[in-house]
Amino acid sequence: MTDTLRYLPGNQPRARWKRLETAQILKRFFFCERSLIITASAWIPHIKDLDLKMTIPYFCWQNSETANALRNRVFQLRYPSQMMEHEGADRPLVDVINQIKSAPTVGAFLKAWGEVVLPALRDAYVEFLGYADALADAPTCRFLRLAVSEKEQQIVSLKKWSDAEVTSSTGDLAITTEWVAALAKQLEALGGIGTDDAPADMAIASIPGSRELIVPNEPGRDERYWPCRFYWPDIIDPAFAYGERLRLQLRSAISHINEVWAVEHGGIALSAFAEVLPWEWIFDAARWTYDESRHCRMGQHRLADWGYSPEEIPLGNYIYQSANGQDPIYRLGMLYFFETKNIGRKPERTAAFRQIGDAASEHDMDFDWADETIHASYGNRWLRALHALDPDKYPSADKIRMHCESCVNEMIASASDAEKTAITDRANGIIKRAEAIAAQ
Numbered sequence: 001m002t003d004t005l006r007y008l009p010g011n012q013p014r015a016r017w018k019r020l021e022t023a024q025i026l027k028r029f030f031f032c033e034r035s036l037i038i039t040a041s042a043w044i045p046h047i048k049d050l051d052l053k054m055t056i057p058y059f060c061w062q063n064s065e066t067a068n069a070l071r072n073r074v075f076q077l078r079y080p081s082q083m084m085e086h087e088g089a090d091r092p093l094v095d096v097i098n099q100i101k102s103a104p105t106v107g108a109f110l111k112a113w114g115e116v117v118l119p120a121l122r123d124a125y126v127e128f129l130g131y132a133d134a135l136a137d138a139p140t141c142r143f144l145r146l147a148v149s150e151k152e153q154q155i156v157s158l159k160k161w162s163d164a165e166v167t168s169s170t171g172d173l174a175i176t177t178e179w180v181a182a183l184a185k186q187l188e189a190l191g192g193i194g195t196d197d198a199p200a201d202m203a204i205a206s207i208p209g210s211r212e213l214i215v216p217n218e219p220g221r222d223e224r225y226w227p228c229r230f231y232w233p234d235i236i237d238p239a240f241a242y243g244e245r246l247r248l249q250l251r252s253a254i255s256h257i258n259e260v261w262a263v264e265h266g267g268i269a270l271s272a273f274a275e276v277l278p279w280e281w282i283f284d285a286a287r288w289t290y291d292e293s294r295h296c297r298m299g300q301h302r303l304a305d306w307g308y309s310p311e312e313i314p315l316g317n318y319i320y321q322s323a324n325g326q327d328p329i330y331r332l333g334m335l336y337f338f339e340t341k342n343i344g345r346k347p348e349r350t351a352a353f354r355q356i357g358d359a360a361s362e363h364d365m366d367f368d369w370a371d372e373t374i375h376a377s378y379g380n381r382w383l384r385a386l387h388a389l390d391p392d393k394y395p396s397a398d399k400i401r402m403h404c405e406s407c408v409n410e411m412i413a414s415a416s417d418a419e420k421t422a423i424t425d426r427a428n429g430i431i432k433r434a435e436a437i438a439a440q
């Protein structure tokens with residue numbers, strides 16, 4: 001052998017995947033995450049338990065951060081190409097995950113999410129990290145390690161929720177179990193979520209027992225709370241003051257927990273426009289929906305801390321129901337216009353809470369304000385984008401706002417005397433208890 005045919009060895013294990021092969025795998029992961037975010041968000045209005053309802057946007061937001069990091073990394077690795085609009089060979093995988101939207105029961109949705117797809121993704125990430133080069137591909141390794149730890153927590157948490165759901169609705173147990181097993185089988189037939197290998201090229205049939213998930217007219221409401229349409233008297237009775245000092249503390253906490261509708265509208269809009277708008281919409285909407293869930297929890301925590309039990313607290317649905325039967329753009333419009341409406345008053349209320357020494361209300365209102373400033377840009381951007389896409393189908397932002405306001409005003413006008421008496425009595429009871437607590 002001559003000297004010219006001799007080389008130094010280069011067979012280090014870290015050289016397993018080259019740049020474009022890595023991009024191909026990350027692209028697959030991105031589309032799996034994307035599908036999970038869309039399908040899980042669509043379930044939000046169907047969930048009754050408030051704690052579970054608020055957990056879904058949290059996980060979707062975490063997963064959207066992972067998905068966004070994956071997508072950005074694919075662009076870096078494929079530079080200068082900025083194209084990633086199609087699943088390509090990974091389509092069957094996405095078709096399987098998309099079926100979660102058609103799960104026959106809440107239990108089946110939770111199990112499919114937490115016991116089938118999330119473990120498959122986690123395993124794929126662990127496998128990837130086992131072979132990935134922590135030197136050449138260090139940026140990917142960092143965020144995928146975080147994703148693995150988040151997925152572990154999501155899996156544990158969802159198991160608790162799905163066990164509770166399955167136990168409380170035993171009548172659906174057989175349907176749930178069979179459907180989830182069928183989904184797992186489909187995923188297995190594709191070879192799971194692979195790294196080296198693309199999924200098998202096959203058509204995915206709808207699983208028997210699947211149901212079309214439609215936006216419910218009656219959103220799922222936690223039965224521990226007091227159900228109503230209008231959650232404070234001032235909404236339907238101009239004579240009942242919004243309130244100052246102690247009343248403002250209560251009104252603000254009640255407003256916060258009642259942002260449950262905003263979480264539902266966020267989930268519905270995310271999913272409804274996922275195929276109409278680009279990825280950035282899903283990314284923004286996941287954060288937006290998660291933010292609203294944090295605002296809802298802020299109220300839940302403050303009220304619980306003052307000693308109120310859920311059955312005392314009114315949980316309303318009038319804004320949600322005002323959008324029933326309308327195009328989802330009106331749910332997006334309500335989320336934007338009604339949530340950012342009071343943005344200017346928030347610093348004023350933050351100051352009022354500071355003055356009376358209510359640090360928790362001050363703190364929550366201040367963070368809420370920061371979130372709302374972000375939401376204002378989201379609403380502006382995406383309502384405009386929809387209108388630009390199809391001006392006939394999606395009216396201008398001004399028209400959307402006017403229609404949203406008239407829908408809600410109509411709903412308010414339909415308040416009955418009985419409703420007015422009931423919510424006034426309840427609010428007065430809550431205020432009376434607060435006065436007693438404050439006097440201690």
Ligand SMILES: [Fe+2]
Nearest residue numbers: 259292295339
């Ligand atoms: Fe909010």
Ligand SMILES: [Fe+2]
Nearest residue numbers: 339340372375
């Ligand atoms: Fe908001």
